Amino acid sequence: MGKTNRLPKIQNTQVNFFADNEIRSSDILVSYERWQALLQCKQAFLQDESEDPRRHPYMNQEVAASWIRSRNLGVNPYAVVTSPHMKPDELSKLLDQHRQLIDITNSLAKSFQDLLFSCGYLLYLFDKTGVVLLNEGDWQKFPPLFADQSSRMGIVADEHTEGTTAHELCIRLKRPVQLLGPEHYCIAFQNSIASAAPIKDENGSVQAALVLLSQPLQNPPDEETLKNLSMHSFALTTSMAVAIETGIKLSKTADELCSANKQVAALDNHLRSTTDKLIVVHHTLNATMAFVEEGIVAIDRTGKIIFTNRDGMRILKLRHEDVGKRNICEFLNHDSPLLSLAEKGEIVRVEEHISVGNDRQLPFQIVIRPIINHETNELNVAVLKFISAEKAAAKASVKTNGMAVHTFADIITESPELKKTLALAKRFAASAENIMLTGESGTGKELFAQAIHNVHRPQGPFMAVNCAAMPRELIGSELFGYEGGSFTGAERSGKAGKIELAHGGTLFLDEIGDMPLELQAVLLRTLEDKQVMRVGGNRYKKVDFRIIVATNKDLYKMVKESQFREDLYFRLSVLTINIPPLRERSGDIELLVKHFIERYCERHNWKVPQISPAAQKKISEYPWPGNVRQLQNAIIHAVNTAQGDLIKPENLPNYILVDSCPVKPDELSDTSKKIGEILCLEKLEKAAIEAALLHANNCPRTAAEVLGISRSTLYRKLKDFKIDY
Structure with missing residues (x-):
């Protein structure tokens, strides 16, 4: 490997550019400073096999992981694939298979031909295995290595042959991807920007990837040119991919094909008459939102409605001319927290009642996705997704493992004790270390676990296992999975375990103190090696997950009594969070009582009753050994037994009244x-x-x-x- 010139050392700015775990374009991500930093990281990586790019502050973790995979596969970064891997008859068969996709892409490419080639772009179409189905552009502007090539059609350019590429990551991640030059594994592309967008079928599976590759930029690249080129190419690639998907859908039948031809012609005429690529993005967004079944409404920081799809107009009963003139606050209660939550910049889910005209209020769940200005840190736009209460309840009724629905915003408290615990949990969530949650039953340990997951690995799976809720002999196969025929009753094809399914996400082990000792040793080995072997298997599989455990037992005491492995205990308790019981959370009982009453009554469309001072006193004085879960169940009992609009002490469960009686039955039998x-x-x-x-x-x-x-x-x-x- 030849030596490369060492770049000037830049300031190591610790900025989390990838908090949302996405690869995308922005003013920060495409800065000249980051380009130079990535180039230094690339040179160090290629020169030193011990260099780990995942620790570099400017590196995206998915790109870094691809670099490592490419090196492990033995890919030569100084070579590119120039000869087709497929025989002519195999290539012809593959092209016929994708003929509709190629024709639609080719037609759209010709519409953009003047724009693309005048800017020096190369256009690629890859199938999902990395085979080049179509390429357009002038190779003369690229290094001498490509100068004698007129086409790369039939070449297999995947991670095994060319290493890290935009289309490989795009297909793997199922979303648009943009790579700056130094992020390419192949040195031949390290002065170009590549933007890739997936082309999906009607089932949402990626069938191809569209790529725009810029001509090599001057080194070092101009800051303004770098930003403009990345933004425009990313927007144009994404828009073209959506247009191709639409064209494929519309050409399924003869009527749809006729309609598609008219729309493509109309789009073609429109695109030829303008040079502003942002207009293309806007129209494509409108077309895409029409396929979304929920109402989508975009508002600015004042609440003014600036965009809505068809279902959003139906829900709010808007006309096209109302967009830009009406405000979302017109449809909400005066004390709605929607705007204040949006300004915090966090993705949250709230329940709201929407009022339209003289109609009665209708309940909706609204998911708020804020878009924050990176320079001012202020809210630019908030995108709202409206989900009807019935649909949300139907989804909730299907208990799906693998998804964490709660965030820190769902934890209700005024208690200084719990606020201190929350602050600690948020700080720990940003770390990759193992976390142990301790506390009594019903304090919300799984709620904390889901919230931590949604900060650290929100795009990955959340796999939860209750070690006390399943038979001892099944915990092993549930955690580690099994191969087909491993035991009587096993599925023929085998089954992946929760650890394997947690790859890229979080494994939550509740009631860890009830895990059998013999499995504790296997779990410890898995945590140390990050490898898992199925029951009855003979090979290990690499896994990447974060583990969070919870217990209401004194594990340290169990270690001393040889009931829990000491080495596993210290491995799991790197970061420990103790969740205080409800009786120690000053001020939270009354707050939660009010919340549970209102939430339950809203769900059933009932009038919200008041709670009498006497009943509130009983509730406040009760020790709540079952904590928040027990309190919620007691309130449900009280609301259902209350007569009229007032909850009285007799509406509370009997155990609360018995425990508050001055003379208890067991005292009469106390001989002491x-x-x-x-x-x-x-x-x-x-x-x-x-x-x-x-x-x-x-x-x-x-x-x-x-x-x-x-x-x-x-x-x-x-x-x-x-x-x-």
């Missing part, structure tokens, strides 16, 4: 106490008066009737016993 202390007449009389007041909601007249005494007698005893009401 004197019967005189227990059955003290004064104590029992005071307890009876307090119980009657509680039943009567602090109304003395009703309480006197319940006790069978006069009101004057009751008032006297209230004074004697110093009872406030």
